[in-house]
Amino acid sequence: MSGNSSAGNAAVYEAGDQRNAPDAEKPENQAERFEEGKQNSHQENDSKDERSIANRLAAAHDQNDPADGSGKVKSAETIAGEHDPTLPARMHGNEPSRGAKVDKKIDDEEAEIIRRMDESKAAKKGH
DSSP states (O other), X not given: OTTTOOSSXXXXXXXXXXXXXXXXXXXXXXXXXXXXXXXXXXXXXXXXXXXOHHHXXXXXXXXXXXXXXXXXXXXXXXXXXXHOTTHHHHHTTOOOOHHHHHHHHHHHHHHXXXXXXXXXXXXXXXX
């Protein structure tokens, strides 16, 4: 076919240039096709990855396990901040921010309201 073309030199279009090299000529350190991916080279939740729905659900289950929370390890400051918003600052010897103080006040008020509601429910059940 290269001899029939009138565009360019026929030597440029020789078929040998466009064929794959035989396996005997491949370097020994070249990885096999489909086996050459690197460890952790794909993200688990990649929407463009061609995985089955079952595999995607299995990967999502690990991420969204409510027992583990977000799956991240929580620091002592994060755990303390969940119980008392002013505690992380005090752990470092600092005065808590105004926002942390307001959050603490709101938490205390809500806890008091819930305690009163529980007492009134217990009193109603007792009669």
